[in-house]
Amino acid sequence: MSVVRELSPGWLLDHLSFINKISYELHQHHEPCCSKKEPTSSVHLDTLHMDSVSSFGASATCIASTTKPENDDGGNCEMFIQKYVFRSELFDVTKPYITSAIHKECQQSNEKEDLVNDVKKEISISVNGKKRKRCVDFNQGELDAMEYHTKIRGLILDGSSQLIQEGLKSGFLHPLYEKRDKYSEPITLPLDTCNLSELCEMAKHLPSLNEMELQTLQLMEDDISVTEQYLFSRIVDNNSSFTKMITLMGQKYLLPPKSSFLLSDISCIHPLLNCKKTYDVIVIDPPWQNKSVKRSNRYSYLSPLQIKQIPIPKLAAPNCLVVTWVTNRQKHLRFVKEELYPSWSVEVVAEWHWVKITSSGEFVFPLDSPHKKPYEGLILGRVREKAALPLRNADVKELPIPDHKLIVSVPCTLHSHKPPLAGMFL
Numbered sequence: 001m002s003v004v005r006e007l008s009p010g011w012l013l014d015h016l017s018f019i020n021k022i023s024y025e026l027h028q029h030h031e032p033c034c035s036k037k038e039p040t041s042s043v044h045l046d047t048l049h050m051d052s053v054s055s056f057g058a059s060a061t062c063i064a065s066t067t068k069p070e071n072d073d074g075g076n077c078e079m080f081i082q083k084y085v086f087r088s089e090l091f092d093v094t095k096p097y098i099t100s101a102i103h104k105e106c107q108q109s110n111e112k113e114d115l116v117n118d119v120k121k122e123i124s125i126s127v128n129g130k131k132r133k134r135c136v137d138f139n140q141g142e143l144d145a146m147e148y149h150t151k152i153r154g155l156i157l158d159g160s161s162q163l164i165q166e167g168l169k170s171g172f173l174h175p176l177y178e179k180r181d182k183y184s185e186p187i188t189l190p191l192d193t194c195n196l197s198e199l200c201e202m203a204k205h206l207p208s209l210n211e212m213e214l215q216t217l218q219l220m221e222d223d224i225s226v227t228e229q230y231l232f233s234r235i236v237d238n239n240s241s242f243t244k245m246i247t248l249m250g251q252k253y254l255l256p257p258k259s260s261f262l263l264s265d266i267s268c269i270h271p272l273l274n275c276k277k278t279y280d281v282i283v284i285d286p287p288w289q290n291k292s293v294k295r296s297n298r299y300s301y302l303s304p305l306q307i308k309q310i311p312i313p314k315l316a317a318p319n320c321l322v323v324t325w326v327t328n329r330q331k332h333l334r335f336v337k338e339e340l341y342p343s344w345s346v347e348v349v350a351e352w353h354w355v356k357i358t359s360s361g362e363f364v365f366p367l368d369s370p371h372k373k374p375y376e377g378l379i380l381g382r383v384r385e386k387a388a389l390p391l392r393n394a395d396v397k398e399l400p401i402p403d404h405k406l407i408v409s410v411p412c413t414l415h416s417h418k419p420p421l422a423g424m425f426l
Contacts, residue, residue, distance in 0.1 A: 003423040005166040009159030010352075010406030011424060012167050016091045018420040022256050024060070024084040024243045059414060060084040060254070084243070084254060090413050093358045094176065097365060097372075144330040149373065152404075156355060156375055157367060159406045164361040167408075176360040199248055200265050202232070216275065219244045219255065233264045234271050266302065266310060278317040281425060284310070285325040285418060288332055304335055312344045313383070319398055320383040321425070322346050325418060328373050336379045346381035350403040353377055354419060356411045364411065399425075 002018035003011050061084070138146075167173035216235040231248060237260040238244045244255045248263075255261070262272050289301040312322060322344070326332050337348050354376045356364040363374035380401050409419045 002420050004170065004172045005163060007159075007162055007166065009155075009162055010408065012163040012172070013407060013409040013419050013423065014172065015409050015412060015417075015419050016086055016088055018423070019086045024254050024256065026082040026084075026245055026254075027242050028080045028082075059087055059090055061087055091359070091410050093364065093410050093413065094360065096358060096362050141329070141331060145328065148328075148330055148333075149368075152353065153367065155404055156353060156406070160355045160357070160363075160408050163406065163408045164357060168361055173357075173361045174359060176358075176362075199232075199263060216260075219246075231263055233262075233268050235260055235262055235275060266306065269311065273311060273314055277315075279315055279320060280317050281321045281323070282312060282316060283323045283325075283421065284312075285416070288327050288329070290327060290329065304339070308340055308343050312346070316344075316383040318383065321401070322381045322383065323421065324379050324381075326377045326379055328376065333377060333379070341379070341381045345384055347384045348379060348381045350380040350401045350405070351377060352380065352405045352407060354407045354409070357408060359410050 002013050002015065002021075004014050005012040164173060168175070216237050217230060219236065219238045219240070231246065236246075236255070238255045238257060241257050243257060246253050246255060262269070264271070286307050287301045289303065316322065322341070324336050324340070326336055340346075341348055356374050356376075358364060365372045365374040367374060382398075382401075405424075407419055407421075407424070411417070411419075
């Protein structure tokens with residue numbers, strides 16, 4: 001269960017547990033054996049760290065076993081089973097993401113809070129051995145951010161403290177000195193080599209496929225060998241009860257049972273529309289434009305106009321719950337509430353906050369840091385355009401969504417992995 005503890009302020013989550021409760025098992029059949037009715041046997045190998053070329057090589061370990069179930073002829077056919085689990089050290093965040101220099105800067109940031117009340121501070125700086133004074137002005141965006149932080153600071157601090165205390169009592173979180181004893185040496189993590197963003201960019205430049213070629217690709221065989229090009233810009237569906245492994249550009253990916261994906265740029269979303277399916281919950285994590293993205297050049301971002309063009313009304317079922325992850329930039333928060341959701345006929349019903357902590361219960365960034373905050377927001381809304389239509393099941397009542405709830409969890413060290421939301425809605 002991903003929910004460790006639920007209190008009135010929100011939920012304490014175990015993200016790692018949620019991932020591992022999904023059955024990532026690969027089943028491979030081998031030729032029938034000569035012997036008959038041998039008892040089932042299994043061998044557990046040492047934990048294997050996959051090759052770094054594999055996308056899950058940076059995130060998964062494997063346990064292998066062999067079973068010999070009886071076949072129809074009375075003989076035994078050997079089945080090789082590989083079970084993958086997420087690497088627990090990728091959630092081993094024992095210390096805040098902060099250096100001493102940033103901490104010192106944070107201590108000086110209290111002066112800036114007065115600027116919310118339009119008070120200007122003079123900061124003395126030294127240039128070439130000479131001191132001079134300059135007046136520091138903050139732009140409107142920075143002032144809005146400080147005002148917003150002041151408004152939700154108490155909610156974040158008090159609610160998180162309650163959930164963290166419960167986590168420490170239950171043993172899910174550990175005091176820092178206990179973690180030091182357990183992990184005496186720092187763990188070197190492999191680089192995250194997943195290139196899905198590059199693959200999506202590639203898909204955008206591939207020749208257009210006709211309607212027949214865009215039909216859903218069903219992964220049904222035990223051993224899947226599919227030409228990479230056929231995986232682009234079409235729905236790939238694993239309707240089986242077992243995990244499937246696919247290879248793209250030399251990287252291996254695990255597709256969970258009863259799941260599907262569309263590997264495409266957002267401008268090529270028509271295969272999803274062609275399925276004629278609608279969804280009760282839609283979660284969106286847009287690549288928002290910000291300075292960090294521009295500097296790192298890690299991925300392309302979408303403009304507000306491009307995000308508005310995502311055809312949510314065509315994908316949403318009546319009363320669909322739409323959840324959008326948003327950065328702490330007030331410009332983006334206002335855009336979602338005042339422009340994006342109205343354009344989709346979505347009514348804002350709640351604003352939640354994801355609070356990121358270490359495994360000992362500390363904020364990953366100082367709560368009052370002027371640069372990065374230990375929380376992110378998500379805006380929840382309901383599609384109201386089809387409100388007059390009956391729900392799929394008339395006996396199912398629309399559950400109310402409480403406002404200003406907290407999701408507290410230890411974040412994954414891989415970039416931009418968001419916590420699971422299923423435990424809150426089910």
